[in-house]
């Protein structure tokens with residue numbers, strides 16, 4: 001096993017199909033809403049009726065150009081659609097309008113980190129195409145007596161990106177997909193919903209002798225949890241020659257250079273840049289910054305909290321990464337909004353700790369109540385009487401009582417075991433029901449023991 | 453036989469009624485079309501309803517324009533909502549489109565009365581209308597002869613007085629050639645001038661929507677009402693539509709007319725040669741300057757066309773698989789078998805021949821040698837024309853090398869393909885071209901003069917054709933059908 005591992009290396013390239021977040025389809029005006037009743041979002045054009053013609057959705061082009069620029073691809077001054085032919089009943093025209101020899105953009109890369117080490121993965125090309133419909137079989141695919149076709153998906157705009165075979169391990173492939181998705185989400189180009197098929201990935205995997213630059217025999221691995229792709233892979237057995245030719249119903253798309261530049265200038269901050277900024281601007285560890293920039297919504301949440309309490313960005317980051325994300329899924333863009341805790345309220349909680357009103361320990365209880373009720377932390381603290389005992393007179397009495405009850409700790413302290421003070425402090429905190437200000441208790445105990 | 457402009461003038465003056473005229477045409481179709489075979493579907497009720505609406509507008513002194521109430525026919529390749537559209541094919545025999553083609557919408561908006569859908573070669577593949585899956589269409593001048601094709605039904609309807617005007621499609625000559633064979637006017641406008649939306653595609657980069665009419669004024673009216681940009685057709689031209697009728701009377705004085713040597717070579721019927729040269733003399737007499745020009749790539753036209761058109765057809769016709777609409781032959785052991793059985797039964801031999809040719813031309817390893825090479829030749833042909841149009845304003849040539857032939861006469865596909873030799877170059881370049889009647893041969897069969905113009909310059913074509921028409925008697929002569 002190890003001998004093989006040193007002689008050969010795995011070479012992985014990924015093809016990702018992302019559904020562009022347009023309201024209407026690629027070549028007609030039908031809506032793209034997911035989950036509508038079968039064939040309710042179709043028209044003669046996306047059903048491939050005789051006589052219909054495609055018209056390019058400008059918004060889809062705009063979104064694809066945005067993605068191309070974000071990945072540093074060269075947007076070609078002109079690109080062209082082509083017809084890709086094969087017979088399959090979910091494809092209304094029995095050809096798919098795609099791009100072949102003249103794609104929208106070529107030659108870029110995606111930067112990602114695997115185990116803390118930066119990697120740059122080449123992206124060979126990016127092109128536009130239309131999705132196909134969906135076959136619904138009565139019962140099992142192999143034995144079904146009939147199949148029905150739902151053309152709601154047919155004609156939905158897709159952006160296909162083909163990576164260079166720069167990936168070496170499944171972990172790298174997963175990191176690529178995650179980083180890719182984060183960029184698309186930040187750009188608003190795709191909603192990234194993998195269950196609804198808005199992002200689909202195929203892998204080309206081959207082995208080659210280490211050090212070789214040539215690719216070995218390729219194995220294409222389809223998204224096997226989806227029947228659709230299994231079937232498609234099977235149907236391709238019939239027709240390997242797609243007989244591509246330029247789509248005569250569409251004129252080549254001319255990309256206005258000034259428009260491309262203005263699109264580039266309007267790109268939002270991308271996850272990687274934002275992560276670097278979080279490190280430099282807020283002093284966060286790279287790891288935490290990475291977690292917070294996984295999604296635009298999460299990063300926006302964090303920065304909204306920082307705006308509400310600018311004095312302690314690190315504590316806010318800790319509360320989000322260690323507490324809030326225990327409750328909500330960081331990868332789910334909308335979950336954070338549904339958590340019930342607004343950025344301002346989280347900031348309010350940290351403020352209560354920072355100004356000494358409550359201890360960190362009490363704060364965790366308050367946080368749990370906030371999750372349940374969505375209430376304001378200050379209101380919870382007030383109603384539940386959770387304010388720290390910071391009255392020196394009241395604390396002194398508790399400290400005195402604790403010292404009196406812990407002769408052994410006092411003796412140990414006197415004999416130089418200064419750590420013994422902790423037992424006294426613990427006793428005081430316990431007696432106060434956790435409400436004593438820990439810093440004040442510590443100071444008082446130290447003072448009194450030293451004076452004895 | 454009255455022209456559209458004569459009819460609508462009579463409607464406006466109250467001397468004729470749109471309903472009465474529509475009834476006359478429907479009666480004539482009922483009486484003669486058994487013999488002529490021009491129509492596949494007659495839309496009697498819709499036609500009369502449209503005529504009644506037109507009549508009400510004339511009564512209110514508010515007609516929609518110069519086509520209001522005009523009885524027209526449509527080649528059965530244009531989608532008509534609720535009216536079956538067969539393309540002359542078994543595979544679409546019962547296909548009823550859910551929408552109107554842009555052409556149909558525009559004609560309806562102009563008040564035209566659509567009489568029905570006309571016969572054609574299956575999927576517009578042919579030059580005689582003999583490849584229709586349903587019936588033969590006969591030439592009104594000689595019922596033993598073909599009307600030309602593929603828009604033979606529309607040409608025969610106009611020539612036989614079964615419609616006042618009609619629309620067809622011209623992919624390699626499918627309007628100009630039947631116009632020449634039937635002694636009517638046929639205009640193929642510039643590619644993209646009239647929207648292709650709703651025209652069932654044969655060869656997308658070559659398909660043109662094209663009107664037939666009895667004279668040039670009607671041709672100008674039909675073009676004006678249907679030309680112009682359509683957001684549903686990405687290849688439609690976004691350019692203003694001039695007033696074609698107003699420009700007709702300007703004459704040809706000072707215009708330069710080019711005569712391409714290559715259109716008068718071997719294979720041209722001597723009677724056609726004489727008639728076309730005589731027509732050119734008429735233009736000279738009217739004040740045009742005549743110049744010889746050369747279009748050396750003409751000889752490659754047919755070969756190039758028979759790569760490009762079948763290639764695009766093989767793709768466009770892939771959708772007829774029995775899954776969604778049209779014919780389905782059951783009993784297949786799996787999907788591919790069902791598709792094969794459906795296509796085997798649904799397509800005629802000419803369609804199968806071209807789909808096979810086209811599939812081959814697009815196949816891996818052959819693409820560059822065929823489709824790729826053909827596109828390069830197309831560019832060369834275009835350059836030939838650009839050179840000629842640097843010197844002349846229009847080109848004058850025969851429309852066809854022969855007059856209408858007899859049914860069954862051209863059973864060899866290649867002989868049939870050669871009939872398009874003079875019409876194909878304007879199809880491949882998208883240049884506007886018109887066929888105007890220019891006389892008869894010794895047997896009384898019509899001959900067509902073809903004029904080819906600069907891109908989007910239909911106005912000049914129509915102007916030259918109008919001057920010629922007004923100076924000659926040909927349009928007075930009509931076939932005797934009774």
Ligand SMILES: [Zn+2]
Nearest residue numbers: 028030043046
């Ligand atoms: Zn649609």
